[in-house]
Amino acid sequence: MGEFELIRRFFDRPVRRSPLGVGDDCALLAPQPGMQLAVSSDMLVEGRHFLSTVDPRRLGHKALAVNLSDLAACGARPLAFSLSLALPHADPHWLAPFAEGLFALAEAHDCELVGGDTTRGPLCIAITVYGEVPAGQALLRSGARAGDDLWVSGTLGDARLALEIFRGRAQATAEVFVAARARMEQPEPRVSLGQALRGVATSAIDVSDGLLGDLAHVLDRSGVGASVDAPSAAGLLAAARAGYTAPAPQILELVLAGGDDYELAFTAPPAARQSVEEAGARTGTPVTRIGRVEAEPGLRVLDANGGLVPRSFAGFDHFA
Amino acid sequence: MGEFELIRRFFDRPVRRSPLGVGDDCALLAPQPGMQLAVSSDMLVEGRHFLSTVDPRRLGHKALAVNLSDLAACGARPLAFSLSLALPHADPHWLAPFAEGLFALAEAHDCELVGGDTTRGPLCIAITVYGEVPAGQALLRSGARAGDDLWVSGTLGDARLALEIFRGRAQATAEVFVAARARMEQPEPRVSLGQALRGVATSAIDVSDGLLGDLAHVLDRSGVGASVDAPSAAGLLAAARAGYTAPAPQILELVLAGGDDYELAFTAPPAARQSVEEAGARTGTPVTRIGRVEAEPGLRVLDANGGLVPRSFAGFDHFA
Numbered sequence: 264m265g266e267f268e269l270i271r272r273f274f275d276r277p278v279r280r281s282p283l284g285v286g287d288d289c290a291l292l293a294p295q296p297g298m299q300l301a302v303s304s305d306m307l308v309e310g311r312h313f314l315s316t317v318d319p320r321r322l323g324h325k326a327l328a329v330n331l332s333d334l335a336a337c338g339a340r341p342l343a344f345s346l347s348l349a350l351p352h353a354d355p356h357w358l359a360p361f362a363e364g365l366f367a368l369a370e371a372h373d374c375e376l377v378g379g380d381t382t383r384g385p386l387c388i389a390i391t392v393y394g395e396v397p398a399g400q401a402l403l404r405s406g407a408r409a410g411d412d413l414w415v416s417g418t419l420g421d422a423r424l425a426l427e428i429f430r431g432r433a434q435a436t437a438e439v440f441v442a443a444r445a446r447m448e449q450p451e452p453r454v455s456l457g458q459a460l461r462g463v464a465t466s467a468i469d470v471s472d473g474l475l476g477d478l479a480h481v482l483d484r485s486g487v488g489a490s491v492d493a494p495s496a497a498g499l500l501a502a503a504r505a506g507y508t509a510p511a512p513q514i515l516e517l518v519l520a521g522g523d524d525y526e527l528a529f530t531a532p533p534a535a536r537q538s539v540e541e542a543g544a545r546t547g548t549p550v551t552r553i554g555r556v557e558a559e560p561g562l563r564v565l566d567a568n569g570g571l572v573p574r575s576f577a578g579f580d581h582f583a
Numbered sequence: 584m585g586e587f588e589l590i591r592r593f594f595d596r597p598v599r600r601s602p603l604g605v606g607d608d609c610a611l612l613a614p615q616p617g618m619q620l621a622v623s624s625d626m627l628v629e630g631r632h633f634l635s636t637v638d639p640r641r642l643g644h645k646a647l648a649v650n651l652s653d654l655a656a657c658g659a660r661p662l663a664f665s666l667s668l669a670l671p672h673a674d675p676h677w678l679a680p681f682a683e684g685l686f687a688l689a690e691a692h693d694c695e696l697v698g699g700d701t702t703r704g705p706l707c708i709a710i711t712v713y714g715e716v717p718a719g720q721a722l723l724r725s726g727a728r729a730g731d732d733l734w735v736s737g738t739l740g741d742a743r744l745a746l747e748i749f750r751g752r753a754q755a756t757a758e759v760f761v762a763a764r765a766r767m768e769q770p771e772p773r774v775s776l777g778q779a780l781r782g783v784a785t786s787a788i789d790v791s792d793g794l795l796g797d798l799a800h801v802l803d804r805s806g807v808g809a810s811v812d813a814p815s816a817a818g819l820l821a822a823a824r825a826g827y828t829a830p831a832p833q834i835l836e837l838v839l840a841g842g843d844d845y846e847l848a849f850t851a852p853p854a855a856r857q858s859v860e861e862a863g864a865r866t867g868t869p870v871t872r873i874g875r876v877e878a879e880p881g882l883r884v885l886d887a888n889g890g891l892v893p894r895s896f897a898g899f900d901h902f903a
Contacts, residue, residue: 334609383628
């Protein structure tokens with residue numbers, strides 16, 4: 264199977280919305296008048312972002328999911344994506360389920376493949392997603408203000424728990440492991456919630472490298488600090504709700520520094536609490552208030568009595 | 584040096600035109616009213632698209648050049664690009680010249696870096712470029728019509744000659760080798776010519792996998808055939824003009840199937856000959872008429888007497 268047959272067989276699907284899709288030198292996108300185009304790129308490398316044993320269907324899903332999660336964090340509506348793929352060999356038994364997982368998620372979000380590149384090389388998946396957002400309404404990292412509440416969607420830490428179980432550093436029941444593994448391998452980007460938070464949230468980011476590390480980017484760009492309530496945060500590990508037990512500091516570390524969560528962390532003024540709850544309810548997304556933005560720089564984790572919880576964990580850094 | 588310092592140090596430059604650049608979950612682009620957004624992605628893998636010994640400055644140039652070449656083939660004006668980079672390690676002695684070559688070309692085309700991703704992994708460079716083109720005016724592969732002339736810009740085959748010299752399969756003087764190597768390592772995308780050909784050319788493609796292979800895509804999508812004049816084509820190898828000698832069939836193969844040229848191959852009606860020449864002159868780009876589009880399907884190479892030149896060479900295919 265040659266390069267062009269590979270593309271034709273697995274990746275060339277007609278476009279419904281874009282003026283031009285796969286098969287020319289460029290694809291063409293036509294955002295609606297008044298819209299800005301939001302673009303984001305994420306690259307996944309074997310052994311770094313996924314294990315070589317991963318189900319290709321789940322990998323196809325995840326490769327797009329982590330990109331859609333960036334659109335979600337900006338409040339953008341997905342339009343299309345490009346896929347650049349380096350493959351050690353053209354194996355239909357891998358490509359078919361990979362494409363199936365990829366397109367299932369793409370169709371669920373009405374996000375069409377418009378182009379990309381295919382080459383031989385160590386397995387590497389580079390996706391760029393395109394979305395649209397009304398001009399001036401994108402959720403940015405720079406909008407958090409002292410006094411805002413700090414919120415997160417869904418649950419946190421379960422993907423990292425699955426990784427720790429794979430590494431033999433944690434143990435759990437089969438039920439807990441299966442659920443945590445699904446979180447690691449098939450994250451659900453919070454696309455609807457992101458759009459529902461336009462005009463409500465003051466800032467947003469998607470949690471990919473660990474909540475505290477990602478939050479630090481928001482605080483840095485917004486010129487503020489924040490405190491996180493440890494008891495609220497500790498309740499966010501789904502596995503703990505399902506019976507997984509570990510010392511409290513380990514649970515907290517999974518939640519605050521786990522990474523690979525693809526939930527949204529966002530800020531909103533206290534006056535918007537009801538709007539945030541409604542946005543969550545309307546999109547079927549749990550939302551939890553876990554702290555507040557403060558004028559004092561830095562990021563503090565506080566126990567139930569308002570005392571500082573010592574912490575040593577940091578966000579994920581590919582080169583640290 | 585961590586991931587975020589690496590980005591800050593080498594890749595975070597202020598944007599002048601885009602509403603939002605590097606540093607948030609998404610970048611924001613705002614094409615002018617009436618414009619469509621042209622997007623294209625190309626991935627370069629070490630050992631496949633470049634040698635590990637390549638000067639990183641030239642590699643930075645080439646990684647963007649091959650993407651700009653796709654915008655050129657659509658007649659789009661460059662706006663911005665995203666860079667996803669997998670690196671074995673964060674080496675400033677490699678990153679500094681890589682960024683220098685990349686940004687020198689970017690600035691020459693007023694194309695700003697707006698985002699991307701950085702991770703550890705086998706060296707792999709995935710770029711997506713964004714350009715704008717007036718709605719309905721993009722040059723497509725599908726517009727060639729029987730009777731059109733077939734044109735190419737610049738010279739062809741020199742990049743492949745350099746590769747053959749590297750592989751020990753060809754020999755040349757130092758002067759010829761240096762020039763051919765520059766063609767391989769620092770192609771100049773025909774961005775101005777592409778834009779000048781809007782409304783003049785009926786179809787266009789950039790020559791990356793070899794002229795005949797790329798031309799076949801145009802013929803396929805346009806539902807036509809073509810014949811190429813071997814004597815006109817043979818004159819396109821710059822090295823031959825500089826004294827490189829080889830049997831005529833080898834010269835012809837370099838030109839017709841070399842690859843890595845990043846010239847434009849395009850079609851235009853005979854009535855537009857003067858307009859094509861003017862577009863070339865205005866943008867300082869040599870243009871050569873090398874054949875014609877015909878109703879009869881297939882691609883024929885003809886000698887000076889109109890006889891068929893037998894050929895065995897094919898375009899480059901990463902999985903063939």
